[in-house]
Amino acid sequence: MQAVDGVDLELQPGEIHALVGENGAGKSTLAAIAYGAVRSDDGSVEAVGVVGLVHQHFKLIERLRVWENVLLNREPRRGWAIDVDAARERVRALSASYGLAVDPDALVETLPVGIKQRVELLRELDREPSVLLLDEPTASLAPTEIASFFTTVGDLAKRGTAIMVVTHKLAEVIAYSQRVTVMRAGRVVASHLTSETSADEIAREMVGGEVPALAARASVATAPLLEVRGLSARSGTSVLDDATFEVRAGEIVGVAGIEGNGQTALSDALAGVAAFTGELVFAGTLLRASDTPASRLARGIRVIPQDRRHEALVLDWNVRDNVALGRQRTLGLAKYAGAAREVIERFDVRPPNPDAIVAALSGGNQQKIVVGRTLASSPKLVVAYQPTRGIDIGAAALVQSRLIEARNAGAGVLLISFELDEIFATADRVLVIANGKFVGSFDRAGIDRGRIGALMAGNA
Amino acid sequence: MNATLAAVMAILGLTLIKATPLIYAALGGVLSERAGVVNIGLEGILIAGAFTSVVVSGATGNPILGALAGVLAGMLLAAILAYVTTRLAVDQIVAGTGLNIAALAGAAFGLVLVYHQPGASHEVPALGRTGETVLVVLAFVAAGVLHLVLTRTPWGLHVRACGEDPSAADSAGIDALKTRFWAVVIGGAIASLGGVYLSLAELDLYSDGMTAGRGFIALAAVIFGRWTPLGATGAALFFGFFAALQFSLQRAGVPSELLQALPYLAALVALAGFAGRVRAPAADGVPYVRS
Incomplete structure (x- = not known):
């Protein structure tokens, strides 16, 4: 199966474009292809100027300083040495220009996660990208940090950068994007102006049907x-x-x-x-x-x-052994195989095979086994x-x-x-x-x- | 009073002599590990440097050529380690251990081939008093230079980035595998000078087992020195001091078996007291495979 299949997508300068879809829909792969980190088998990516990518999991080096991370492999030099003063100054100027306050000399590992994201963003901004791809940028931010993050991103867009935000948080899509593209199973299934759609509609398009309702809550004596x-x-x-x-x-x-x-x-x-x-x-x-x-x-x-x-799991074991794990003292041999079948049935594990090796299952099916x-x-x-x-x-x-x-x-x-x-x-x-x-x-x-x-x- | 002073001076002088090969080996280890490759093969590189320099000095009559050949041999051995640990992603401990065994056996076999006798080589033209002094001084110069390279130069920053997170370094456009490769090879060149020092400066021959585990003590010095060139040099001096003490106390009649264990015990105690409180580079010892 292909992670991304026949996708057409256009980003405009000055616009925040949201790319949404469930896990495994191909969003991150598409971003990586656009950035040039992954090669596509077919098709082409064209961009005016530099493409920047801010990763979902920060690509920061924890035990280096902020300026060392931001300017890694682009260090200002004086003779054979790094011009540290110039490097600090460059990071300071950059943070001032975008309102992203950060101490250039701080060790990254000492920074809270919201500031780390600023560092990650600064590193891309130093390359003066005309296209900026943000992969799940708010995954570990507090609600207030999210608001100020999008203020910065909106500001960038106003300066003429084309921005794509990969996310599964629909509230942010509605609040901050101008255009939204929905992917499912590697394909684009819908594309809207954000002002003309709703979170419910996007959710249905992501799932490919109605979103399943949760079980009813019975009233219980506590x-x-x-x-x-x-x-x-x-x-x-x-x-x-x-x-x-x-x-x-x-x-x-x-x-x-x-x-x-x-x-x-x-x-x-x-x-x-x-x-x-x-x-x-x-x-x-x-x-x-x-x-x-x-x-x-x-x-x-x-x-x-x-x-x-x-x-939770021993990935090299099959479903049956993993289901028994942690219950090995109470689960008799007679019930051993039945226990796996019960979990497979009740949780709709796919494939429904107790002998399947857990490493080969998708994350969702692995989680169903654990729960x-x-x-x-x-x-x-x-x-x-x-x-x-x-x-x-x-x-x-x-x-x-x-x-x-x-x-x-x-x-x-x-x-x-x-x-x-x-x-x-x-x-x-x-x-x-x-x-x-x-x-x-x-x-x-x-x-x-x-x-x-x-x-x-x-x-x- | 003068006798005490003389004894102290003797121990300090001996400390320098005993520390020098450790400093070279530890500096090589620091560079390699800061790039993310644990060099268990330091012992083998010492052996290669010591043996090759003796053979070439004997053959050419020129100890300086011998020294250069020793460095080349160390680099070659390090290049093998670097290649299999970066390009082939072989476990670094396994590769380094293999290197040690190969170097030890290779030198023993070489003795028979070249000198038609097991155990030790003939005496060959050595570097002499001046050469020894130069090598001692050069060890400290190398420590200072390596310190500057790691902390001040772009390449040093790239090496440190590769030791912490090769994937992040790669995505910044640094070729992590290439950077690691050259860090290990240059580290091998530095470490091999320790071997040259042992066979051509302190002595004028190669004998089996003359490195006596110094490569491993150097690994301890790397950790004790917190993976920094200056720290590792300090640690090498510390271990060198105990090695020197061993000789002085031997003259005072303390049982030699006990004394021979002294530098190793010092290394053990230092590591045990230190181990929990230091952090290796985050990706030290972890093969990097591009996804």
Whole structure:
């Protein structure tokens, strides 16, 4: 199958053009072809002037300085040496010109993610591109950062740059673009002036039909399940500081926050893989920092890790063995094969083959296996950390529906997500996390999008 | 009083002599690792430099030609390592280990071929007192130059970029594989001078095992020196001091078996106390394959 097939696309100077589509629709490949990083088998790309590309995953070198990153391989020279003063000055002038404040001498690894994006943008701007491609540029930005990012981008467009934004966030498409092109399975399926379309229409075009509805939320009697008091934990660079909250049986508690604000420490402390201080009371018993992950599993606490490839699956194994993983102590031999078939059926895993090697499955189907085996063991508490990351709308709706069904059946669910829409669609209560602290709590009825956005950005 | 002063001066002088080959090897290791290639083969490069320089000096009667040939041999060995680890993406530890074994065995076999005797070569024209002094001074000059190259020049920045994130360097238009290749080869040239020093400056012959694991101590010096040329030089001096101490204490009647272990113990203790607190270049030891 071809990632991109027979696509015609035209970008105009002064225009923000949104390119949308589900994961695997071919957006990023198209951007890479336009940039020249990937060769096309057929067809041509023509551009007036330089094409710049800002990557979804920053191509910054963490332990180099800002100016070293921005001017890498274009260093100003004085004799045999780099002219460091001129380099600093060039970066300063560039940031001043575009209103992207940044210290040229700062080490990139010390910068928050929003500033890193500025550095990435500055690096492309130094090449004075006439066409700028932005691949999922807002994936790790706070709502306020997103607004100021698009102010800069709009300003660039006004100066005559043609801009293409690759994204799957439809709200941003509607708010900031002038034109939108929709891709599905490598082809362009629609193209609109943004003013003449709606988010609903675009979503239908992306999916190729109606967006599946989520499972209905039954009203359930809730009883305290997990009580967390003064929890502090650390996992790698992720730090959680003095968190107090509770999760009741029969509710979904959403933890809203921007990536890198302590979510990993929270998830790992509950999974039993990170040391913690404070009190964790689960179903009346005290959990200890010295507990093993196995003992958490035995109590009915199950975690859907955010990185399915490295933390959840053995990629070289088949579906059957992966479904049994983590349940090997409770799943008898007699039920071993049946367990895989059950997950395949309930989660519509494709291909429906228990012998398929997991590495060969798409990300969405891999995720279905992780979620499927987690819920199949009838857990009391599910910690779902970014359960729909990088999977298409249909698979995401299925995963979210199954989480709601687990809640309806009386499980407690802690949903840690970077996607506010996902939290608003599924959670009974929303907690906001910023800088490792819980800074706000909202009932479903009292959800205030603007307020939550501000809290996430650290503006209490 | 004068006797104590003389003893101290003797230890310091001996420290310089013992540290010099370590400095060369460690500098070669620093350059290679800053570009992202762990050079386990330093020991083999020392052997190649030591052996080849003796053979060529013996054959031509010219120790300077011998030294140059030693450097060339080190570069050749490094080029093999560089080629298989960059172009063929072979595991760097496996390739380097293979290089060490090949160099050790190759030199032992070479002794039989050239000198018709195992164990050691004949005595050959050596670099003499002046040559030794020049090589000692040159080691410190090399450290300073490498420091400037890495921190001040475009090529140095590109080397560091390749050691941190070759894919990002590549997308900035730097040929990461080529940069790594030349960093390893030039590193090999520097390291081989350590071998030349051992056989043609400190002595005037090659004998099996004369490098005595200095390539590995140099690897420790790279880490102890936080992957910087000046730091690695300091670490080499530190290990050189313990090697010098060994000789002085031997004269004082401490059991020699214990003393011979001293520099290695120093390396072990230094690494154990240091290991958790330093960070290697992010892509150090990771083969880079373009996607």
